[in-house]
Amino acid sequence: MAVHGDFEEFYQANYGRTVAVAAAVLGNRLEAEDVAQEAFTRALARWSRLCRYELPEAWVRQVALRLAIDSGRRVRRTIKVAVKMSAQRHPPQPEAADSLPFTALGDALKRLPLQQRQLVALYYLADMSVADIARESGVAVGTVKARLASARQHIERELSAQTGAISDAR
Numbered sequence: 001m002a003v004h005g006d007f008e009e010f011y012q013a014n015y016g017r018t019v020a021v022a023a024a025v026l027g028n029r030l031e032a033e034d035v036a037q038e039a040f041t042r043a044l045a046r047w048s049r050l051c052r053y054e055l056p057e058a059w060v061r062q063v064a065l066r067l068a069i070d071s072g073r074r075v076r077r078t079i080k081v082a083v084k085m086s087a088q089r090h091p092p093q094p095e096a097a098d099s100l101p102f103t104a105l106g107d108a109l110k111r112l113p114l115q116q117r118q119l120v121a122l123y124y125l126a127d128m129s130v131a132d133i134a135r136e137s138g139v140a141v142g143t144v145k146a147r148l149a150s151a152r153q154h155i156e157r158e159l160s161a162q163t164g165a166i167s168d169a170r
Contacts, residue, residue: 007047011040014057017126018064024121025068027110032068039064058136061126065118108158116151123148 015036022032039060043050050056109117122128122136130148134141 006051007044010043010051010056014060015040018057018060020125021061021118021121022064022068024109024125025065025114025117027106035064035067038067061122062136069114104159104162105155107162108155111158112151112154116147116154119144119147120151120155 018036018039019029019032022035023029026032026035042063043056043060050059053059109120112120119133119137122133123130128136130141130144134144137144
């Protein structure tokens with residue numbers, strides 16, 4: 001029983017950050033919750049081994065990111081097929097629990113290359129240090145810093161362009 005109690009504490013401490021990271025990658029909180037739940041389900045099945053890891057949350061985060069990437073690929077394939085089959089296109093309507101894709105920041109994040117989007121999510125949402133991200137991702141600290149800088153510049157350009165377009169429209 002203590003093993004499951006430990007897992008429950010682990011889950012409570014890490015679930016929110018895992019969802020936030022997956023949501024930033026996917027642009028959809030509901031889908032991110034599904035991804036996080038699947039990652040924690042897999043962790044529970046391996047908890048007797050994972051609980052001995054120095055950072056079991058890193059394992060869960062990696063599983064969640066892989067699931068998010070796979071989910072994103074499936075969604076993009078489905079969209080491509082639907083667009084080809086339908087001559088009519090209707091813009092998506094925002095849902096109350098899914099507002100990130102309908103904000104300027106959410107739109108800018110979606111336009112980032114996947115690697116940069118993941119780094120932004122890990123740095124800003126999972127509150128990981130550059131060194132921790134480098135270690136977990138298997139890349140040099142300088143590479144993480146360069147990719148984060150590039151991502152910030154991209155987001156700044158996107159938001160500035162959108163702000164400029166809004167100002168011009170007035």
